[in-house]
Amino acid sequence: MAADTVDVAVIGAGPAGLAAATQAARAGLSVVLLDEQEAVGGQIYRAIERSDAQRRTILGADYVAGAALASEFARSGARYAPNASVWQVTRERTVHYLKDGKVSSFEARRVVLATGALERPFPIPGWTLPGVMTAGAAQILLKSAGEVPAEPAILVGCGPLLYLLGWQYVRAGVPIRALVDTTRHEDRWRAKRHMLSALRAWPYLSKGLQLMRTLREAGVPMHEAADDLRVESGIDEDGSERARALNFSVRGVSHRIEANVILLHQGVVPNTQFTLSLRASHKWDDAQLCFAPVTDQWGELDVPGIFVAGDGSGIGGAQAAETQGKVTALAIAAQLGVIDTAARNRSAAPLLRRLADVMRIRPFLDSLYRPRDENRVPKDEVIVCRCEEVTAGELRSFVKLGCLGPNQAKSFGRCGMGPCQGRLCGLTVTEVIADARSVPPETIGYYRIRPPIKPLTLGELAGE
Amino acid sequence: MTSKPLFRVLSPASGTDAEPTILQIWFNDQPLSVPGGRSVAAALLAVGIQRFRATPVSGAPRAPYCMMGACFECLVEIDGMPSRQSCLVTVQDGMRIHSQEGARDLPPLSDLNPVENAHGR
Numbered sequence: 001m002a003a004d005t006v007d008v009a010v011i012g013a014g015p016a017g018l019a020a021a022t023q024a025a026r027a028g029l030s031v032v033l034l035d036e037q038e039a040v041g042g043q044i045y046r047a048i049e050r051s052d053a054q055r056r057t058i059l060g061a062d063y064v065a066g067a068a069l070a071s072e073f074a075r076s077g078a079r080y081a082p083n084a085s086v087w088q089v090t091r092e093r094t095v096h097y098l099k100d101g102k103v104s105s106f107e108a109r110r111v112v113l114a115t116g117a118l119e120r121p122f123p124i125p126g127w128t129l130p131g132v133m134t135a136g137a138a139q140i141l142l143k144s145a146g147e148v149p150a151e152p153a154i155l156v157g158c159g160p161l162l163y164l165l166g167w168q169y170v171r172a173g174v175p176i177r178a179l180v181d182t183t184r185h186e187d188r189w190r191a192k193r194h195m196l197s198a199l200r201a202w203p204y205l206s207k208g209l210q211l212m213r214t215l216r217e218a219g220v221p222m223h224e225a226a227d228d229l230r231v232e233s234g235i236d237e238d239g240s241e242r243a244r245a246l247n248f249s250v251r252g253v254s255h256r257i258e259a260n261v262i263l264l265h266q267g268v269v270p271n272t273q274f275t276l277s278l279r280a281s282h283k284w285d286d287a288q289l290c291f292a293p294v295t296d297q298w299g300e301l302d303v304p305g306i307f308v309a310g311d312g313s314g315i316g317g318a319q320a321a322e323t324q325g326k327v328t329a330l331a332i333a334a335q336l337g338v339i340d341t342a343a344r345n346r347s348a349a350p351l352l353r354r355l356a357d358v359m360r361i362r363p364f365l366d367s368l369y370r371p372r373d374e375n376r377v378p379k380d381e382v383i384v385c386r387c388e389e390v391t392a393g394e395l396r397s398f399v400k401l402g403c404l405g406p407n408q409a410k411s412f413g414r415c416g417m418g419p420c421q422g423r424l425c426g427l428t429v430t431e432v433i434a435d436a437r438s439v440p441p442e443t444i445g446y447y448r449i450r451p452p453i454k455p456l457t458l459g460e461l462a463g464e
Numbered sequence: 465m466t467s468k469p470l471f472r473v474l475s476p477a478s479g480t481d482a483e484p485t486i487l488q489i490w491f492n493d494q495p496l497s498v499p500g501g502r503s504v505a506a507a508l509l510a511v512g513i514q515r516f517r518a519t520p521v522s523g524a525p526r527a528p529y530c531m532m533g534a535c536f537e538c539l540v541e542i543d544g545m546p547s548r549q550s551c552l553v554t555v556q557d558g559m560r561i562h563s564q565e566g567a568r569d570l571p572p573l574s575d576l577n578p579v580e581n582a583h584g585r
Contacts, residue, residue: 036533038554043532054476118534128537130514130527131470137531140551141471145502146484147510150472172474236467240515240525261470271534386529387536389521419536419547424529455536455547 006030008332009095009108011086014042015318016310017114018069019325022076027333031078034097036085040070042116044318046143055146058172088451089274091303103460110305110332113275117268117311120371121428122157123378126231128386131243135165135265142168152177153261154246158369160208162265167211170218177259178221180248182372185225191368198364226250231262266371269427270312276449278303284442287366288315290427291446298331299324316359323355377435385425387418392432399436406430406447419455422447466512473499473510487557504550505538516540517564539564
């Protein structure tokens, strides 16, 4: 593939990337789809092509819907590079990637970044202990490996993915120790303001209500409006420290529930590593509490020829992502002259209407499942940067010494300088510093992200 | 070395769904039988490996957190190559895996090969 020029490079094989690649290839463009995983689907449709009947039954119809997308992509004529870690996209649209220990690069006339979402950091005491994982991680174990907690797990936090995982465990006959919900009662009231708009996305809303009903009918112990979360550690048979219990309060009453698997979730946020590394403009989204790249209605950044589709441009979910992928491909087909503007507009109109429809649920979800301040801006003793073990208290002491933002926090104490490159602490660092300095997160900004986006050995780099 | 597994493989619902192939690997020089057709991280979690690495700063134990290549908590050494993301590598028969203890070791000068880690110290 080296030294090639392709019409369109798509990065990420989730719903947005699959839809964009399929639509662009059907329009007659040469397309390469690169993805870090060994098979298409992204995280939402992970392992969709090889999941058996049992797994599909457990995971439900919304998951199985991904199979059609995968088979349309397979027939589209687009080239597919699995196990390919893209580590740099330049503003001139050179795509650098690592595959099978070798680095290669090629030029693309247009680039679609479809790198989706990451789970929002959930910094609470004990969140670094073995046995504490994200709900998304547990769902990936179910989708890709048919694995479930060996003993009943605790599901903690808020947001659709947490309840969906619970529903899937119930369908798999896997007992759940407890669902500890952090949604505040005042947020339930606040969310009602958006109910009218949410009702227009009724299929989604009704699915959510069914999930909750299934969990209640299955007798999953539910604790609502939980705060003061703390994972307690224990010592393993082999002498190693691990999670042993979750401590929390409900209206001032303390609770302690034992479990060796504790699954955290408080929503997902755009994965902005590429868009930040491209120095594209980003805006702080006060409803979704995250940074999102600024794009036009076709998904194009203020870096010409580079587009974002799917959750990477703001959280909308799988259906929105698929629709955005198609819209982006139409815009690219028009820019590259394989369709005219009138044809683009004609094909895009129903897609843009559909996008507006599926996004109607978002204001309701964003306000209902707004993660609590204390779970985003944690107490002093809580580790914020997992890689370099920097606590919120240390971060606040950097601010007292004159640290103004995330980039300076690196030189004050290596915060954000470990292998995850800030993926697991970036938003927390922004919000902790914003809180300590009493200025808005928008003013504080985010880490400056530089390539390589994925760690690369010098040996691999020298091989290009 | 191994403890009670945190995760288990769902047993097939019917005779038509295949049981996973069992592979032989080594973890910290101990032989282990693990289910195949999954990532190294998923295979190790299913057989009771709870501690994948120790942090370079305090030596605290860590294990997979995100399972999607973002958190780098599941770093292990695989067949002599340090700092592999075990959630992104498919488990293979005969793999020799070591937990990653702190910052990864520098190779001895005698067999210095260019496998520097951009983020190692």
